[in-house]
Amino acid sequence: MRHFRKKTLQIISATAFTLNIFSANAQWKPAGDKIKTQWAEQINVNSVLPEYPRPIMERADWRNLNGLWEYAILPVGKAEPKQFDGKILVPFAVESSLSGVQKELGGNNELWYKRSFDIPSAWKGKNILLHFGAVDWKTEVFINDIKIGSHTGGYTPFSFDITPFLAKGNQKLVVKVWDPTTDGYQPVGKQRKKPEGIWYTPVSGIWQTVWLEPVNSQHIVQVKSSSDIDKKKLIFDIQTTGTNSANIIEVKVKDSGKTISAYKAKTGQQIEIPVETAKLWSPENPFLYDVEVALLKDGKVIDRISSYAAMRKVSTKRDENGIVRLQLNNQDYFQFGPLDQGWWPDGLYTAPTDEALVYDIQKTKDFGFNMIRKHVKVEPARWYTHCDRMGILVWQDMPNGDKSPQWQNRQYFNGSELIRSGESEANYRKEWKDIMDYLYSHPSIVTWVPFNEAWGQFKTQEITEWTKNYDPSRLVNPASGGNHYRVGDMLDLHNYPGPEMYLYDAERATVLGEYGGIGLALQNHLWQPEKNWGYIQFKNSKEVTDEYVKYAEMLKKMIKSGFSAAVYTQTTDVEGEVNGLITYDRKVIKMDEPRVRKVNREICSILD
Structure with missing residues (x-):
């Protein structure tokens, strides 16, 4: 009889869970009538992007706060609303279809969010951290009607210790966001108030995972890792809370579960761990060492991360021919990949699922590329971990903002620059440093790109030298496409549609930072029915593939003459641009994949 009752309770519980899912889904549906990816159909509002959001620094215990929140849009300066407008699906931007809202925010309004949560009883005695993956742009956070902090920056994670402000029972969380998009000076990338051509829909508010994490009052804050293959060592800089000089950091490096090296040091000390028979990471063999970091107090572990x-x-x-080449692991290595915008027709900045996030990287590998240029956007941490694990080089752009001087891509040493206000300049430096700190430990990132095509370009030499000094483990591409200055590691040319070497630098690597843009508009896979464009357009897959291969054969000759990397525009269609290898909804590969893969692999191996 007891077994029957237990089984009955399980059935009732499962039924209640199912009803909750149906009830939640009934409060939400994608907004608008634009095209969508297949993954949009897989969204369960009770389990939105449920994967651990920061795998390069992972703790065992955490709680996801994604899902349906209340939202309201009010004029700037208004108090917290007593009545909210409805439900929004976090973490999708308010302008996106998957938010369920799809409304413009604009600089005259503020976006309010509200939800409640409880603290698991197992977390009693712990400090509770509230994490935001990214919120665009200015964020204020309230716990139980107390403002606990604020943050500016649309591309980097931030967190607050909310422990002192918690009450018994349910906790009230309110978030207020202001985002002027292009009415401001802040980095926005391809966002525009009036999207057209190469400019896309604004993205405002929460667009990455929100989550809770329990820690001890003394805990690990950041782990920065780098390597020196010539001296055969891994290098760790580990930041912790507190000032207890007796606390110890222990780092273990593992290969297939076996500890190959371990080291202890007082907190605050740089740790260098020898790796005598190193396995080198590359796109062909993306080997990663597992690392375990522990914080010890009086010999006891008080924090541990993987x-x-x-x-x-x-x-x-x-x-030997006098050409400056890019190298990977002390070998000449031609870097070749697509311009990757990272936009989604249904989620805008946010991929609908983690499977979707992986898809673009996997197809890039399938096409035979070995690199991705992440174009004026920063991705969630899981994207970079997928690149680390799957083996793809990444050029990371700084998202552009503010105004732009005249673009002078075919001139050298005399490019014009923007004179920014002090506030704008300080914000650029803050957000660029935050991005570099956020992504520092990902081995897939090999190049920083501070400026693109003169968009917001200022003090090029100073910014480039600061970037190089702040992270000497990577290359710096100072001004992709111009305006050019004799600084950094590369001279980067843009030319559409075909490749062309119209400038050359004998002291730095010369690269083709953008070319291609071969367009093919496919009915039923278009963001908009009209005004779709590519730099050159064709009528079918064969014509597009033929043109792609023609450009690839031209590029091969230019590699011999001096190009050391190239970037093809682009991975997918984006809004009105139809020059992707794949449609915007990711449902059609527009070129003959085997032909593209064959010629791409020939390009990537040309310096072997």
Whole structure:
């Protein structure tokens, strides 16, 4: 009889859970009538992007706060609303279809969010951290009607220790966001108030995972890892809370579960761990060492995180023909990949699922590329971990903002620059440093790109030198496409549609930072029925593939003459742009994949 009752309770519980899902889904549906990806149909509002959001620094215990929140849009300066407008699905931007709202915010309004949560009883005595993956742009956070903090920056994570402000029972969480998009000076990338051509829909509010994490009052805050393959060592800089000089950091490096090296040091000390028989990371063999970091107090572990690290080196070197080449692990290595915008027709900045996030990287590998240029956007941490694990090099752009001087891509040493206000300049420096700190430990990232096509370009030499000094483990591409200055590691040319080498630098690597843009508009896979464009357009897959291969054969000759990397525009269609290898909804591969893969692999191996 007891067994029957237990089984009955399980059935009732499962039924209640199912009803809750149906009830929640009944309060939400994608907004608008634009095209969508297949993954949009897989969204369960009770389990939205449920994967651990920061795998390079992972703790065992955490709680996801994604899902349906209340929202309201009010004029700037208004108090918290007593009545909210409805439900919004976090973490999708308010302008996106998957938010269920799809409304413009604009600089004259503020976006309010509200939800409640409880603290698990197992977390009693712990400090509770509230994490935001990214919120665009200015954020204020309230716990139980107390403002606990604020943050500016649309691309980087931030967190607050909310422990002192918690009450018994349910906790009230309110978030207020202001985002002027292009009415402000802040980094916005391709967002525009009036999207057209190469400019896209604004993205405002929460667009990455929100989550809770319990820690001890003394805990690990950040783990920065790098490597020196010439000296055969991994290097760790680990930041912790507190000032207890007796606390110890222990780092273990593992290969297939076996500890190959371990090291202890007082908190605040740099840790260098020898790796005598190093396995080097590359796109062909993306080997990662497992890393375990523990914080010890009086011999007891008070915090522990799981991480990973890689042994790899990026550099430049002049070859026997006098051409400065990019190198990976001390070998000439031609870097070739697509311009990857990272936009989604249903989620805008936010991929509908983690499977969707992986898809674009996997297809890039399938096409035979070895690199991705992440174009004026920063991705969630899981995207970079997927690149680390799958093996793809990443050029990381700084999202552009503010106004732009005249673009002078075919001139050298005399490019014009923007004179920013002090506030704008300080914000650029803050957000660029935050992005570099956020992504520092990901081995897939090999190049920082501070400026693109003169968009918001200012003090190029100073910014480039600061970037290089702040992270000497990577290359710096100072001004992709111009305006050009004699600084950094690369001279980067843009040319559409075909490749062309119209400038050359004998002292730095010369790269083709953008070319291609071959367009093909496919009915039923278009963001908009009219005004779709590519730099050159064709009528079918064969014509597009033929043109792609023609450009690839031209590029092969230019590699011999001096190009050391190239970036093809682009991975997918984006809104009105139809020049992707794949449609915007990711449902059609527009080129002959085997032909593209064959010629791409020939390009990538041309310096072997």
